[in-house]
Amino acid sequence: MRREIRPSVRILWSESNPQFARAIDSLFADEGFNTRHHAANCDEIERILRQSAPDLLILDVMTDGGEAFEMMRDIRNGRLSDDPFMTIIATSWDAQQPVIDHIYDCGADDAFIKPAPARKLTERIFTLAQDKRQFVVTANYIGPDRRREGNRTQQEESIRLPVPSTLRARAEGRASDGPMIEAQRSATMAQINEQRLQRGSLAISNAVNIFLPVCVAGRADLDAIQAMGDAIQIAGDLRERATAGGYGHMLELCDAFIRICGEMRRIARSPNPGGHDPKNLKLVKSLGDALTIGFNPRHTNSDIAGEIGQQVSRYQSTRPPPRTGY
Numbered sequence: 001m002r003r004e005i006r007p008s009v010r011i012l013w014s015e016s017n018p019q020f021a022r023a024i025d026s027l028f029a030d031e032g033f034n035t036r037h038h039a040a041n042c043d044e045i046e047r048i049l050r051q052s053a054p055d056l057l058i059l060d061v062m063t064d065g066g067e068a069f070e071m072m073r074d075i076r077n078g079r080l081s082d083d084p085f086m087t088i089i090a091t092s093w094d095a096q097q098p099v100i101d102h103i104y105d106c107g108a109d110d111a112f113i114k115p116a117p118a119r120k121l122t123e124r125i126f127t128l129a130q131d132k133r134q135f136v137v138t139a140n141y142i143g144p145d146r147r148r149e150g151n152r153t154q155q156e157e158s159i160r161l162p163v164p165s166t167l168r169a170r171a172e173g174r175a176s177d178g179p180m181i182e183a184q185r186s187a188t189m190a191q192i193n194e195q196r197l198q199r200g201s202l203a204i205s206n207a208v209n210i211f212l213p214v215c216v217a218g219r220a221d222l223d224a225i226q227a228m229g230d231a232i233q234i235a236g237d238l239r240e241r242a243t244a245g246g247y248g249h250m251l252e253l254c255d256a257f258i259r260i261c262g263e264m265r266r267i268a269r270s271p272n273p274g275g276h277d278p279k280n281l282k283l284v285k286s287l288g289d290a291l292t293i294g295f296n297p298r299h300t301n302s303d304i305a306g307e308i309g310q311q312v313s314r315y316q317s318t319r320p321p322p323r324t325g326y
Contacts (some may be wrong), residue, residue: 001129006032009025009170014068015091023025023118024058026257029271031122034043034226037060044066045079053083057175061092061103069106076107077237078143078189084142085135085163085185087128089121106145109133133161135188139193139203153261159195162182165186191244197305200234201295204257207231208288215264218274228265230317232258238295250294255289 001009015021016136021038028036035041037054039045043063048054057075061068072088074080090108092099093115103111109132133144137159145160164184166176175181196234207227214224239254260280267275 001126003032005170005173007033007034009033009056009167011036011041011046011054011056011058012054013037013056014041014045014060014063015058016060016062017114019091020114021047022117024121031214042071043177045071049075053081053086053166054126055170056087056089058091058121059108060098061090071101072103072108074104083166084183085132085165086190086208087165087167089124089128091121104143104146105141107141109144114261120280121185124165132163132168134167135163135192135200136160137192138207139196139200140230142192142196154228161188161191161195175316187275190245193241197238197247197295200238201292203234204231205292207234207286208285211268212281212285215268215276217274218276220268220273225265225268226259228268232265233260235261235291238291247295250291253287253290253294257284257291260284260287281322 011028013024013036015024015038025036025038032270037048039048045057045059045068049057049319059072063284068090071080072090073223075088076084078084089110089112090103090106091112091114092103094112095113100111100113112121112124133146135143136145164181166181169176169181207230211224211227211231214221235254235258239251239258242250256295260283263281264284266277267273302306323326
């Protein structure tokens with residue numbers, strides 16, 4: 001990134017360690033990143049993000065006790081900023097693998113593990129300014145594709161989406177604001193929304209196929225309870241996206257599924273996991289199928305059945321022994 005461009009790069013950053021914060025601020029000043037703002041907490045970050053999106057967000061994941069994780073998810077889901085594709089570097093003083101995995105699961109472009117030298121941070125910035133990963137969309141993830149080239153199926157390749165990056169645009173001397181990039185964002189978000197509706201509805205049918213036999217048998221199974229919770233969460237996300245995607249007619253189906261699945265989950269967690277209403281056992285399957293067909297209008301029933309079958313097979317091949325309990 002040419003030095004004369006750096007003053008225009010908008011950086012919003014947080015750092016919980018005062019000494020390291022001073023080192024970063026001094027580094028940014030030396031490197032010519034003059035348009036920067038250090039936020040003290042997540043409330044300040046959220047307020048700024050709702051007003052204007054930065055080109056780069058550097059987020060200490062322990063800001064306000066870890067609220068930054070959910071903030072990254074909200075950004076990628078378009079709930080917190082008008083630019084869900086902004087470059088995000090998440091920083092952490094905890095190098096444990098579960099923490100790093102969680103950072104990437106929330107949609108960060110990169111993880112910066114401290115106490116690495118502060119100057120290494122600028123090297124990451126320069127790299128990300130040149131290389132913006134394509135995004136992938138699943139039922140529970142929107143963000144940069146972290147998979148290696150050889151680990152993608154042909155279908156997965158087809159749903160990788162190039163996304164606009166204002167950081168890259170500035171590094172290349174192109175316009176990073178205005179109607180053109182706003183149109184690119186809107187078009188990409190429409191694609192992501194469509195993919196999320198399709199992948200999410202397939203995941204709901206997959207979840208129903210996992211938990212329904214357990215409920216019919218009246219067993220207590222923690223994996224089935226988890227699948228119900230996942231299905232409810234996904235259905236809520238589908239409901240949020242339905243109207244914007246042109247599926248307003250699906251809202252009542254989403255509400256009915258959430259209500260019935262919630263009732264079944266409550267019973268499954270009770271001391272009497274076999275006390276399900278027989279009508280709910282029949283209706284939850286019909287509603288799951290209706291959501292899948294309704295949100296995948298361009299797919300045949302055989303295509304949908306094949307995709308759900310593959311998901312169930314993958315689940316069964318990797319599933320550990322059932323966990324029981326309430």
